[in-house]
Amino acid sequence: MSDYPNPLIEQRADPHIWLHNDGHYYFIASVPEYDRLEIRRSSTLTGLSDASATVVWHKPDTGPMSALIWAPELHFIDGKWVIYYAAAPSQEIVDGLFQHRMYALMCEDADPQTGKWVEKGRIRTPIDSFSLDATHFEHQGKSYYLWAQKDPAIRGNSNLYIAEMENPWTLKSPPVMLSKPELDWEIIGFWVNEGPAVIKHGDKIFITYSASATDENYCIGLLSADTGSNLLDAAAWHKSPRPVFTTNMQNRQFGPGHNSFTRNEQGEDVLVYHARNYTEIEGDPLYDPNRHTRIKTFAWDENGLPDFGVPEPDNRPLTLQKNTAQ
Structure with missing residues (x-):
């Protein structure tokens, strides 16, 4: 197992690291201002800490994508770079929820930092409702889209859905709900299933996801299915009865969640996530900027199940302080 600077990158929530076939790591995440998409690149994981960030897209001043740019992910699909992200028309809350929808950008150039990015528009689902946290994976020759969305008929903020894709910004199959917040650890503060991520191991495919409010109660749950099963059959997926990665008070790591996966230079599996090192949050936790990006091998x-262990303590001084203004 490997030791890493903790945090790896300060004030970057919802982190996503893509290990590309050029041998470089590409990093994207939510920024505290929620106003832009930026990419870092490094030949090593730890090099992402100091890598310069290139802004590849900035939100417009008006329109459906003009506020609260959340949870971007960078993928390379069918020879093209794709960024999935969520955006809202304003910071207005309706019926207890922001008004996010899911969008995609596409770049056909080799270098996503210098290439031209084109807006592909909204990724539409049958229900026009709060939706976010999209990810993509391929399995047995098929392309899948996985995301979180509100169903007005189901209690809670968001459930997890999966669909096959026609292309990186168009669904091919009807969405299938895989999980909804129902267990006691999924419904603290808010009823939430969100932030899905996929990893395969042996004869299993796993989906991690985040649950509860974005404070110290935030945690990671786990779904699993056989690799040979029909992934669009909700019955093929098993939900673990307990969270698999949670707050560790002794290490002062609170609300670990919204993870992704990568591999390090030695080929070890790496959990990428964010967490705070304090619980005293003033106001809405979403506007507290200090959910820092952290990584650990597991x-x-x-x-054949992932053993994430516990969030490790900070091991380097922080330069940004609690309650830093946006």
């Missing part, structure tokens, strides 16, 4: 147990 192992697999004798049953």
